[in-house]
Amino acid sequence: MNNVSHKVSSPFLKPVYSVPGVMATVLLALLPAAICYTWFFGAGFLINLLITSTLGLLLEALVMRARGKPVFFYLGDLSILVTAALLSFALPPGSPWWIATSGIFIACVFGKHVFGGLGHNIFNPAALAYVSLLILFPLQMTGWYLPGSGSYAEAPIDPLSAYGVYTSLQLSFPWLRDFALTPFPVRPDGFATATPLIEYKFAAPSRILMAEPDGFTLWERGARTGWEMLSVSFALGGLFLLWRGIISWHIPFTVVAVVFVLSSLFYQPGQEAIFGSPWLHLFSTSTLIGAFFIATDPASSPSSALGKVIYGALIGIAMYSIRIWGSYLDSVALAILAVNMCSPLIDQLTARTPLGHPSRVKRWLSAWKKTA
């Protein structure tokens, strides 16, 4: 247990931050994105969120019991809820219930507690769970029910109507379809569309590409509007975290900057189908949730400012490269997992120099002079 055996000494000032407070702030920052996601992609997100949160708390309690730690003390840090929320954003709304269940199991057990619990994980649990699911269940993980536009009239998943919610429930719990009075209108195996990037990647004329000229329509539920609004709400949440001082600017700024620079460099008008425009890379994909919420996971990212900049740049490069030249499409989670592995090394190489000591450059120079 974390208690101190020796006599308590200064400082005695009341602490200001707390782990539950930090986690609650992150959850608050995710709120606009949650509303936006539900509005555009149906109540399936809420169902996923409910499954992951409930099961997550349960699993966390079980694991803590098994590890012989006080259960409620550790449940109180709310970290599992953040993991559950981030995982729910990554899952396709309308995926069957066992996707969310196995996802939170992987995140909680293999992502977190195998390494020693909160703060000791070397990978981001949500990213790890997402990538595992993508490899285990590729079909379910890439079947997205896209909102609105004319060609999707057969999938009414409007979260505000009872019928839409019922459809979402039927998508998540397939056995509910047996009780349905009307025949179930959606055949999930029909679509294989994740983020719009997929379409660009294979340059296949598809429904999204057809919807693309419709442009950004704020008050209609279109796929493109949905993705862009979602990205904007993630950015808003990220800015809120920056303002509250929960995350530092280094990682999100570098990731966004590197992705922007790379996509601008490779962008050729008329060749959107191959490389995509910078706008598409930033706002029609999961770049922003990755940059603001997943890459900034403190446990799996380096601690010094320089280390964070290097880490962010590596993530940006990996993200863009996997998207364009790799075979996996949703590259954010993969890029973050890959760079998570480097973060202990980055941490060690970029450790700050305390005041009053020669700077790193000076130390290198003197070492070099000695060998020369």
Add this chain to the structure above:
Amino acid sequence: MTRLRRSFFITKYFKPWLLRLTGRAGWATTLHALPGGIAPASHKTLSLQQKITRMPSGELGLPAQLILPLRQHLGPDSVPVVSVGDYVYKNQLIAAANGEKGVSLHAPSSGYISSINYALPPINEAHDPERSWQQALNRHHNAIVIDTDGKHAVRPGLLGANVDWRVRSPDELRQAVFDAGICGMGGAGFPTAIKLGASAIKTLIINGAECEPYITADEALMREHAAEVIEGALIIQRICGAQSCVIGIEADKYQAIDAIQGVINQIMSELQPANAGQAGLSLTLIPPIYPSGGEKQLIRIMTGIEVASGKRPVDVGVLCHSVATARAVYKAVSAGEPLTSRITTLTGHALKTAVNVEVMIGTPVSHLLDFAGVQHSQLQRLLVGGPLMGYEASDLDTPVLKTSNCLLAGSELDIAPAVTQSNPHRDCIRCDFCATVCPVKLQPQTLYFAARHQHHDASVENGLFDCIECGACAVVCPSHIPLVNYYREEKAVIRTDNDTAKQAYWQSLFEKHQQRLSVNAIDQQQRKLDKLQHKLEAIAVGEPLTKTPVPPVVAPTTSKSTEQIKQEIEAAVARTRAKKAELQKKNDATQDADK
């Protein structure tokens, strides 16, 4: 959740600009930014409502006993010069400084000595015996106790001659400071006279920052005795010969700034216009960030100089004194008055009235608590010093020392609940909040893991001994880890290791080395002896002594007979034998001594 951590940009550029817009005093953007730092709620208005209450006039009477520890400073204990039963007058010397590095101790009031080896209760854990004077009390906690008689009698003629300090020599002034028993009154208690003896001082910084929450002793002092503080600063400037004297005050102490600025303006206007530029007396406002008042931190903010690890500021030509010390110097020099009283803040939400008092050194805290009206039901913890760097008073007899600038009777509004068995802290989530507030640019979370798992090498490598224990990291830690506790414990463990085990190890290596050296020396003599013996044998046989032929051109200048050579060699043999025997004897003696 208040915003405790400050970003560099806001503190350095945005806030001064905003302050100037609103017409308030702001600091200059040309100052150097302190890395890290926190801005906690200051709670300073609590004790600034009233003026300083002097003792023993008015409602604050004399305590029945004054307890004066022999070590209130960094350095050797003072030596008592009185014995039990003696009557002492106010300002009389009762314990003399132990050598150059000591500090003398004077009686704050008249009365009879009732004890000269009163055992103080241990004030705090021995975390860091080198840095903090209070730790040393754990080992040498002897104190002189005076039973006051209430007369407050001063022996006539005890005061020094009232000569203008401007005509006295710096050495004379320094002696006056030494005789007054002044040590740094800001916290560490470093003897002032030693600091003043440093040579090649360019800049004198008078520290009026007082960045810690709750403490207002320096602010009240500057507000009410600005002239004395400035005068003291000028005296210090004369002693150390600094070209410029800068007074650094946090920009949110408006009244103190006004008072000091007024006095400076007055002095400048009195000077001849030709000399005004040379006086080099100025006031600098610094951003109100904790811990900007730390010595090295203040120097970094005001001059940009980074004092190297393990060095003192005087090594880079900067001298730093607190305003309280400056005033004590003024009193010592101008009136010959020794340091027997200081201004202390009585504050905290467990007190009925929070106030600044000028108390005698040695006053038990119970006396002050009675004066301020403590509500014992609300008293959570009684701290001497501020909530960030103070220590817990072990009992109500704990005396006010030369370094005690605050007495904080904390209720649960002020004091965090301690981390205990029933209230454990959470695991580190590596959020880096601690790294962003560290004023020394350490990586507290790395240090925490090293310290917690007692990886001594890793701790030292990560700068454990650069930590100034300001506590900023522990305050912002969302997991509520008592980081400074871990660091202190690790420091103590490493120091103990260095003291005993490592010392023994190095000592043994050194002894072995010495022994090897002596054995080598004996062998060398033996070889010499063998060679000489060989030569003697050769002579006896009649062989030539040198194998190489003597060059024929140069004729041998000295022609020794074989007999002479033989005699010389025998003499050499005798000498070498004697030397060998001597070395052998010496070696045996040291080995015996070792056994």
